[in-house]
Amino acid sequence: MDPHRRPKGPVRDRGIPQKVLLLRILRERHHVYTDGHRGPAAERRARDEIQERAGIHARKLQALATHIPRPTSGHVCERGFCVIIHLDGADMRVLFATVLFDDRNFQPMGIYHLSASLKAAGHRTRVVDASSPKAVLKAIEEFKPRMLAISTLTTRYRLFQREICPEVKRAFKDIFIVIGGLHVTLMPESIGDDGIDAICRGEGDHVLVELVNRLDGDGDYLNTAGFWFKENGEVFKNPAAPLIADLDGLPMPDRGITDIYPYCRDIPIGIFITSRGCPFACTYCSNASLRELYPDTPGFFRVNSPARAVEEMELAVKRYGYKRIVIMSEVFGVQKKWLAEFAELYRSRIGLPFWCQLHPSMIDEERAEMLKEAGCATVGLGIEAGNPRLRREVLGRRVTDDQIVEGIRILHRYGIKVHAANMIGLPESDLESDLETIDLNLKAGVDFPDVSIFQPLPKTRLAERAVELGLFDGNYDDLPTTINPSAHETTRLDVPHKKVLKRLGFLFPIASKSWLVRRALPLLLKLPLEPLYLVAYKLATAWLKLRYQVGLGTSQLLNRQFYRMLLKYMSY
Template sequence: MAKILFLQRDGYESFGVMYLAAALAARGHEAEVLVESQEKASFYDKARALRPDVVAFSLMTGLEGWAAQAASRVKATWDGPVVAGGPHATFFPEFVAEPGLDAVCRGEAEDALPDFVEALAGGGDGAGVPGFWVKTPSGLVKNELYPLRADLDSLPLPDRGLYRRRYPELVEGGGVEVLAARGCPFSCSFCYNHVLRRLYAGKGRYVRRHGHDRLLEEIARERRDRPGGVRYVGFVDDLFIQDRDWLEGFLARYRAEVGLPFTCAVRANLVDASLVRELSASGCKVVSFGLESGDERLRNEVLGKKISEEQILRTAELLTAHGIRFSTFNMFNLPGETLALAEKTLGLNLRLGPANHPWSGLLQPYRGTRVFDHIVERGLASGEAMQAGLFHQAVLRQPDTEALTAFNACFYWMVRLPRWRRPLFWLARHGGGLTERVFGLAASLHRYVRLMEPLEGGNPWLSALRLGWRRLRAYL
């Protein structure tokens, strides 16, 4: 039996880590997780004390700098294998060149990682395992991706106890998140789904869903095992409503067997009156959907959404009529965007009414996506200059970037408090980075509370303040 230690910077339950821990356990191995934000100064000492056989990272882009530094620190006092996986390693496998890393894994890894661990346990270097790029004495070995699992239900249930055992404070609250599907059939230019489909060409069906029985079993297990029980369910796949036949059958059983309020993601061009009625009758209280930009050209030509303003307005109208709160996703600093175009995004959000509690961020043009190519081809920036990270960082530099960064920082409050939009924007532009952080933290807290009210019931302020304190600690 091998022990695999996952290192993580921020305090949250990672689906990737939980699925991998379960896959490793099914093959007789043990997984542990250490979260730096929880351990603080003792993080590396505890990592060494656990004496793992393999150290692993599951990374989103934006965390690669932290992971490279952490891998080097681990390697300074420990000579075991260090591997990285997750979205960043999948799309940027050259990350393996970091001195602290021995290998990266591309794509879904429930089969690949256990195979790699067992190859190491047998005295090999794992260089023949599909999905892995491995450093060897004779050079870098690059393998093709593992084929996709056709049957998601053949995967073991994610190991949610992984975080509960060490960090019970991370699973406080009444909600449980469930992943009903993998993959999205749409091809927005800023998203990696079209890149993943290309990477997996010939390796299996890309969009797959769990069966009704499997999802209901997962929810039932969490209702039984989660401290404090479960008061609501969050379906966190990219697009919960994409298969209407599957959805109708599932919602009928969910109403009868679970009956808890839930939240999910929709797409405005797929929403109609019958769908919203069905969602509402089944307990849906909150949805999210992408608006991205209030400018038709930016939204549909540059970002490839293929969604009209009328569809967005109709979706908001239907959701409001059925008492469903919602959160639009919005992006700023798009290629060619001016402050005047950003005002159109604000204007469209204002037309959606008070049920809207929007999220916003700055465009992160990831290499390999069509929006990245759009920027480079038009000479707006070089590929080398665009190092995408987290959503509060401006990557693309253009004439209105500073103004758009400030606009993004106070966007939530301009939607919620439209009479104060001008002084809010002035404060964001002239208050510096600390003002932007304060706006962001306050917006996160308020948005969380208002969206959680119909799910948690009562007063969710206490859990919101705990969440805010964890985020504030990350700033300090």
């Protein structure tokens, strides 16, 4: 059977109102496979739903599932076959645009989820690495989408708003441009910027499908929940849609959408997210502001079931051959019962070393033992500031020096390395307090001391505090495109040690690993050797990241792949 040929038979002749039916069929038993679940119950639910929506008799559905030996569209799903039956009518095309590897966003999980939801509803999707307007224009010319869906953070918003959106509108005036992400969610007034037709506030899995369905059917879309629209100069404001409570009910992420880019497809690590939201309320983070968008919603922090989380990882590992897993959830394993079940499933079905993120207050012997048994190799930990007052009063992180040091020692006893996040140039900080952060990393024996120069994010409490103190003018335009010290710009805050902040950032990882360099810092910060410090910083951070996050060791120093990846990480 030609994989691109449309199937014949009674299914196509029954006048089914849907344009596309997607049936996932397991190779082993030809069971219908839907929404990440399998087994008799899931099979019955799938058949009932399809029968109700399309009018297919269950026995004919079974015959269809049994007799199609390969995907009719050529698309293979990770655990089975995707049978796509194209019916009359044109499905809508959506082009996603984001900046990929340049933002360490080489596996854009948000786009994976949105694309999966749209495809399940019968629409077509593609993604473009929006490194320049030219790349986006070329993708639009080739794919001919009706919608351009942009996903961006604050640091890249102006690239799209100033360069890409106006260029796209000049060349393709009828294309519908929608922007989503944290920036527009917290700053919805961005709808007034030129070239933007809509912004998505909050989670888009369900509401983007609703919007695309309405646009595809030429229906009224201006009252779609979760969006603000602009039409003929008038702005239409709709409330945020409810948070998605059942994460297991979402389709498996569409990782294949980025397979056209080798730096997404061939990377040896797989990125996964097992939860949404965060139970903590740090002042520098957007989660506290996002929580205010849903004042009557008790379940802001939600998690996948351990079974669903492990199944998603298992499918992706089989397809891409990952050698290491990175779990980028805001905080991992909050509930010990959940972690125990995850550890058992992960160990038996995947068994790869993985990286995850914890809050220092969570670490104890029991949790460390479960992580070790599961295969955890590295834990990401937020130290953020070495000065106790800054950490408690300015950052809202109620954790002591002793908790941090003891937590790291516990992890080390179980053979788990520590990747610590730190910030310098905070409001109310000075050179002395930033040196205290280096000292705390040294004292705790952090394996990978990572550092960023603080940049204020819209609507966060810490950014508002910086404005109140006269340290920041509240203008979020032209923020550095990365928070790494290698950014050409330094902090936007008028902190007293602003002139030496970049040098301190360059030397931070090395000084946090060497008492000798730490003692020499007062002298090194006075020397105008930034180009040399920059090279040292990039080499150190690239090696530490590849060693403790990607998992490449000294035995692979002669591996050609190691040097290719080293150059990529140094390009940040």
